[in-house]
Amino acid sequence: MIWYPYAQMKTLDAPVKIARAEGVHLYTEDGHDLIDSVSSWWSVIHGYNHPEINAAIREQLEKFAHVMLGGLTHEPVRRLSDKLAEWLPADLDYCFFSDSGSVAVEVALKMALQFNTNRGSDRDMILALEHAYHGDTFKAMEVGDDEDYHFAFGKNSEKKRGVIHIPTDISALEDAFSCYGERLTCFIIEPLLQGAGGMRMYDVSFIKRARKLCYEYDTLLIFDEVATGFGRTGNRFVADLVLPDILVLGKALTGGYIGHAVTVANKKVWEGFMSDDPTHAFMHGPTFMGNALACCAALKSIELFERDDYISKIRRIEEITRREMAGFADPRIKEVRIMGGCVCIEVYDEKTLCGFKKYAYERGVFSRTFLKYMYAMVPYVINEEELVTILNTMKGWFDNFRG
Numbered sequence: 001m002i003w004y005p006y007a008q009m010k011t012l013d014a015p016v017k018i019a020r021a022e023g024v025h026l027y028t029e030d031g032h033d034l035i036d037s038v039s040s041w042w043s044v045i046h047g048y049n050h051p052e053i054n055a056a057i058r059e060q061l062e063k064f065a066h067v068m069l070g071g072l073t074h075e076p077v078r079r080l081s082d083k084l085a086e087w088l089p090a091d092l093d094y095c096f097f098s099d100s101g102s103v104a105v106e107v108a109l110k111m112a113l114q115f116n117t118n119r120g121s122d123r124d125m126i127l128a129l130e131h132a133y134h135g136d137t138f139k140a141m142e143v144g145d146d147e148d149y150h151f152a153f154g155k156n157s158e159k160k161r162g163v164i165h166i167p168t169d170i171s172a173l174e175d176a177f178s179c180y181g182e183r184l185t186c187f188i189i190e191p192l193l194q195g196a197g198g199m200r201m202y203d204v205s206f207i208k209r210a211r212k213l214c215y216e217y218d219t220l221l222i223f224d225e226v227a228t229g230f231g232r233t234g235n236r237f238v239a240d241l242v243l244p245d246i247l248v249l250g251k252a253l254t255g256g257y258i259g260h261a262v263t264v265a266n267k268k269v270w271e272g273f274m275s276d277d278p279t280h281a282f283m284h285g286p287t288f289m290g291n292a293l294a295c296c297a298a299l300k301s302i303e304l305f306e307r308d309d310y311i312s313k314i315r316r317i318e319e320i321t322r323r324e325m326a327g328f329a330d331p332r333i334k335e336v337r338i339m340g341g342c343v344c345i346e347v348y349d350e351k352t353l354c355g356f357k358k359y360a361y362e363r364g365v366f367s368r369t370f371l372k373y374m375y376a377m378v379p380y381v382i383n384e385e386e387l388v389t390i391l392n393t394m395k396g397w398f399d400n401f402r403g
């Protein structure tokens with residue numbers, strides 16, 4: 001029996017069975033052709049079945065699929081960490097690989113905590129954002145604040161003590177630092193765009209102020225760019241605009257091919273672990289960290305991103321989205337938000353979206369709404385006609401039922 005995610009198995013709608021996928025198209029077993037508006041949880045930025053990524057994986061597969069990084073190493077992981085060090089801004093150079101975004105967030109939080117213990121500090125708090133989503137493992141859930149995920153803890157559970165959540169508001173930020181600044185190990189944020197918490201977008205001025213305060217209070221700034229990285233906000237990384245101390249990447253890292261993630265530290269963090277004292281070493285090591293097939297997929301994915309000027313592709317997606325959404329309104333809609341390769345229609349009542357998935361399916365679009373959010377995060381290789389089909393389907397749902 002397959003246990004599906006985020007679903008009551010008793011009442012689960014049958015998932016759509018995929019036989020083949022190519023570019024932005026999902027082909028179902030019963031012959032439907034669906035344009036994918038979700039990019040398999042925002043990761044498949046080059047589309048499916050990409051010949052060059054396929055070839056890169058095949059080539060490595062002939063050598064070996066995986067060897068552990070405990071006592072062993074290999075070319076693909078060396079090349080990927082060199083590439084990331086060169087490609088990412090400033091001294092974000094030190095790459096700790098893991099197999100998923102949640103684990104990479106755990107690694108970042110653990111790094112920040114131990115960075116402080118190593119220097120003899122007893123800081124014991126973490127600052128995070130309201131509506132944050134950082135993954136489904138326990139500490140990631142604690143720094144998270146996604147309504148849908150509170151069931152495990154209860155909103156004010158004891159277990160969350162030590163994590164402060166603030167809104168993306170500069171005065172709340174300043175208050176938090178003046179109250180707790182000396183006690184904070186880190187401030188973790190999804191910069192500019194909060195994904196699973198409802199595609200909430202906020203201004204870079206908040207992040208710039210956070211950067212200054214983190215310097216002032218000697219607190220590490222962590223960017224969880226698992227969702228925003230690789231162009232989703234229209235920026236290559238938000239870290240290109242404001243520099244964090246630790247950067248977490250996942251999802252699109254391998255072009256959506258193989259689950260892999262990386263926690264990238266700057267020199268200051270790295271040096272916090274350099275010591276003659278063995279207890280200052282970072283004690284973590286996922287079995288599949290640095291998986292060779294994942295590294296080769298990631299290297300090819302980054303090569304395509306640069307070579308084919310993906311930033312201009314994303315700019316075009318944003319332009320078309322803005323043009324198509326201009327003037328679109330409905331009394332049931334609270335807000336339409338657009339940033340880079342992300343568009344979200346937030347409604348007042350989640351019942352408004354009930355049935356949309358089937359409606360979209362019948363019009364050749366795969367969509368997955370959650371709570372009050374209907375959104376598209378398309379593969380960047382989408383063409384104009386396909387994108388307009390998705391947007392028309394989203395708008396059409398409201399027109400269709402405008403009594």
Ligand SMILES: *Cc1c(COP(=O)(O)O)cnc(C)c1O
Nearest residue numbers: 100101102133134135195226227
């Ligand atoms: C998806 C996501 C994660 C978790 O990544 P997984 O690979 O699903 O564990 C963490 N942070 C953000 C911002 C995400 O969007």
